[in-house]
Amino acid sequence: MIKLKYDKQGLIPAIVQDYKTGKVLMLAYMNEAALKKTLKTGKMHFFSRSRKKIWLKGETSGHHQKVREVFFDCDADTLLFKVEQKGGACHMGYRSCFYRKLTGGGRSSRIVAKKIFDPKKIYRKNR
């Protein structure tokens, strides 16, 4: 494995981008094991900082992310994944987690995307 810089918690941020549209879908964190699992399976795995465990993106929703290309930055402390996103990346029902725009110089915000699924239906079973 090439040498990457993980933080004190052993994590590295991973930006996930739709390989076709260029839309930035989400940012989450990986430890080295999550990265290895991602590279081995071709499906995005992250490390949950709250649950302290590796999770497969889409394990509940079925909204997997298939890896197409992986890049890393000049400081080797950030990863960029280009993926095929099945369904929506966001647990709130949106294609991208970045569905809100800052307005009014940062004093307010506005939803700028449409929901593509109903999170209550998708996540009902396990929550």
Added chain:
Amino acid sequence: MIKLKYDKQGLIPAIVQDYKTGKVLMLAYMNEAALKKTLKTGKMHFFSRSRKKIWLKGETSGHHQKVREVFFDCDADTLLFKVEQKGGACHMGYRSCFYRKLTGGGRSSRIVAKKIFDPKKIYRKNR
């Protein structure tokens, strides 16, 4: 200012994307003061974790980033800026910091971009 979730060091990651091409240019960190300065001036400012101070992107190189749109994610713990990039985002001379691609299942890497400026010339005066 709308409520964002900063980490224990008071920082939030900021993804910077070219507003025209969709290319992800870099990831850096902001504290609240850097965000306010960015929103006020319309030019990207970050907080340097090594130098422990706010810096203006382009202050040495002239390669400023003009803010076009700002988004934040579902957890309000990541920012996404769409910008007009003057010159290159990367201090290594590339348009984007993500100029290397992981190959061989993570065992190797390859440079997949061309330098657009000579960093030795650009940064000579101040380094």
